[in-house]
Amino acid sequence: MPTPFRYVVPVTREAASGPVAEVYGQMARDFGLARMPLFMTLSPAPDVLVAAWAALRESLLAGTASRTGKEVVATGVSLANRCPFCVDAHTVLLHATGDHGLAETIARGETPGSPEHARLLAWAQATSGAVAGPAAPAPFPPGGAAEYVGTALAFHFVNRMVSALLTDDFLPGGLQRSRLVRRVGGRAMSRAVRRGAVAGDALPLLEGLPTGPEPGWAEGTPIGRAFAALRGVALSDEVPLGEEAMWHVAGEVARWDGGHPPLGRPAAPPDALPPADRPAARLALLAALAPYRITDADVAAWRDAARGDDADLVRLLAFGAVTAVDRIEAALAPTVPA
Incomplete structure (x- = not known):
């Protein structure tokens, strides 16, 4: 049977242990899904999985801001990033909030x-x-800044990882694009969505992970700790990329105008980089700026050059994704109500 997974073999729910099993358990309880392809595809690198789950959970699922409003933000970011998998998934989740008209309005590309x-x-x-x-x-008012900004930034990360590591369809044959299927799927998830999640429950999973300063926009909420861990993991020494190549990727992202690069861009890494680092730098740069353009050939070239495993690939893509998220976060921070 076809699966949505590209390039990595996920840890199954039955085989999961330790922090991977704990994340899978929280997913089932708080999202209402025992198997979520996004988080399963991150499972070869448990540190990335845990930090990504915490960032999404504490922003989107927990807190007091409107879940419907946050789902609108998640869908809007996913539309801008050309991530059909995430657009379809969050259309279903908008149905789960009970606002069926809003879900289908956005699905048609119309203004709510x-x-x-x-x-x-x-x-x-x-x-x-x-x-x-x-x-x-x-x-949004000052009290909602942490949850709405956190949701937007979480999905700038999530969209990039999904576009790189999953196909466009989370149901066989693209069935999720049927209005009836979306509505039925939303009904199945409605209880978990309406119940909400207790803020901070993901934080114990972050113990021992690299971290750093919490962002000011998070206003001291658990969201700040989650994002500090996500950034710490994505920029840690575990990333299989040389320092010179990291600086190259960061420099290209610093010049990014926020749009979708023309075909042929992002530029190939310069010849000055060590040959083994060029395919890795290209993958990281694609993950940051155009993850939907990652091809089988790109991944094969990296595997041939670096002899990397699935965990290395997840960490490499997470580095590129967080580099872009950092740029967006810096631009948004001055606009957030104090």
Whole structure:
């Protein structure tokens, strides 16, 4: 049977142990799904899995801000990043909130009738463009900043990992694009969505992971600890990329205008890089700027040059994704209500 997984072999729920099993258990309880392809595809690198889950869980699932509003943000970011897997998944989750009309309005590419949801959708879709400035004012009050900004940044990371490591379809034959299937799927998840999640439950999973300063926009919430861990893991010494290649990727992302690069870009790494680092630098740069353009040939070239395993690939892509997220975060921070 076809699976949505590309390039890595995930740890199954039955074989999971330690932090991987703990994340899978929280997924089943808090998301209402025993198997989530996104997090399963990160499972070869448990540190990346745990930090990514914590960032998404504490932003999207926990807290007091409207889950419907946060799902609008997740969908808007996914639309801007051209991640059909995530767009379809969060259309289903909008159905799960009970707002069926809103879900199908966004699925048709139309503007929501609610001014609040229209502003959130427009803001989310423009978050990448904030790197070219000036960023639009945040459309939420100070009390909601941590959850809405956290959700947007979590999905800038998630979209990149999904586009790189999963196919476009999370159901066979693209069945998730059927309005009936979306509505039925939403109904099946509605209890977990409406129940909500207790803030901070993912934080014990982060013990022992690399970390750093918590972002100011997180306002001291568990979201800040989760994002500090995600950044710490993605930029750690475990990333299979030389220092010179890391600087090359960071420099290219620093010049990024927030849009989708023309065909032929991102540029190939320079000849000055060690030959073994060039395929890795290309993958990291693609993960940052155009993950949907990663090909079998790109991954094969990296495996031939680096002899890397699945965990190495996940960490390499996470480095590229977080490099882009850092750029977007820096652009958004001045617009967040204090």
